[in-house]
Amino acid sequence: MHVDLETLATALYAKIDDELKARPDLRPARPVTGFTPVLSDAELITMAVMQSLLNIRSGRRWVRYLAKNLRALFPVQLSQPGYNKRLRAALPLIQHFIRALAFDTDFWFDNHWILDSTPVECGRSRPTVQRSDAAGWATYGYCASHSRFFWGLRLYLICTPTGLPIMWALADAKIGEREVVEYMLDREPALLAGRPGLLLITDKGFAAKRFEQDLADRGVTLLRPNRKKEKQRPGQGLLKAVRQLIESVDDTLKGQLDLELHGGRTFEGIATRVAQRLLALTAAIWHNHKTGQPVTRSLIAYDH
Numbered sequence: 001m002h003v004d005l006e007t008l009a010t011a012l013y014a015k016i017d018d019e020l021k022a023r024p025d026l027r028p029a030r031p032v033t034g035f036t037p038v039l040s041d042a043e044l045i046t047m048a049v050m051q052s053l054l055n056i057r058s059g060r061r062w063v064r065y066l067a068k069n070l071r072a073l074f075p076v077q078l079s080q081p082g083y084n085k086r087l088r089a090a091l092p093l094i095q096h097f098i099r100a101l102a103f104d105t106d107f108w109f110d111n112h113w114i115l116d117s118t119p120v121e122c123g124r125s126r127p128t129v130q131r132s133d134a135a136g137w138a139t140y141g142y143c144a145s146h147s148r149f150f151w152g153l154r155l156y157l158i159c160t161p162t163g164l165p166i167m168w169a170l171a172d173a174k175i176g177e178r179e180v181v182e183y184m185l186d187r188e189p190a191l192l193a194g195r196p197g198l199l200l201i202t203d204k205g206f207a208a209k210r211f212e213q214d215l216a217d218r219g220v221t222l223l224r225p226n227r228k229k230e231k232q233r234p235g236q237g238l239l240k241a242v243r244q245l246i247e248s249v250d251d252t253l254k255g256q257l258d259l260e261l262h263g264g265r266t267f268e269g270i271a272t273r274v275a276q277r278l279l280a281l282t283a284a285i286w287h288n289h290k291t292g293q294p295v296t297r298s299l300i301a302y303d304h
């Protein structure tokens with residue numbers, strides 16, 4: 001079956017619209033009281049996914065692109081401020097549909113999970129750090145993979161080997177990685193239920209006896225590379241290929257969806273733009289799976 005951006009947008013809109021009709025409690029509060037917008041929430045979220053897949057970071061440029069090229073799909077147009085306000089208000093809805101689309105694939109039931117964290121920069125210059133509305137939430141951190149310091153947050157992503165997001169979180173760059181993951185698992189204990197033999201694959205940064213014991217108490221087996229002077233751990237032969245999977249998922253988010261160039265300046269803005277990109281990744285995997293594409297994480301059919 002031939003797939004392109006328009007077929008994905010049509011399928012995604014239908015999926016979201018059907019669920020919103022069945023679950024009216026999911027609809028977010030409107031940022032402008034006393035006004036019922038003509039643009040539906042399903043259209044708004046479909047717009048947001050298309051913006052990420054087309055790699056148009058600027059809201060102003062995206063609104064102009066919509067008016068010129070996609071008016072047939074979206075007859076109702078919003079101004080740039082209106083689009084941003086609606087999108088920020090729809091953050092809980094975006095989070096819901098990341099999970100809903102993931103659950104609608106066979107990959108959701110995979111009992112092998114990959115865990116990694118990656119920097120999400122929020123600024124580079126000293127004046128930006130001093131004046132940014134993200135100050136106090138974003139902090140300085142260190143990325144060992146690239147041997148560099150950064151100012152921003154860390155995105156923690158637990159996904160399947162296909163790159164399908166299971167859980168994600170944005171956290172202070174200085175908080176310990178293991179503490180964040182434990183908090184994520186504490187928040188959603190039901191996800192671990194009914195997954196016997198769950199294997200969590202990580203890098204060396206998550207090595208700690210207490211962390212490994214905590215996972216074991218939850219019924220999760222940790223697979224990670226050996227540290228220096230450590231005895232050979234089981235499953236080391238599999239890690240080289242798995243590590244490539246982790247890097248490729250990060251590359252999709254950063255290289256194709258411009259995760260680090262999100263442009264967010266506030267707490268809500270950064271969280272919304274990160275969630276928007278994760279939803280775009282999930283939607284592409286979901287649609288590729290439903291249409292029987294050979295490479296489920298490929299965005300090539302949707303980036304133009």
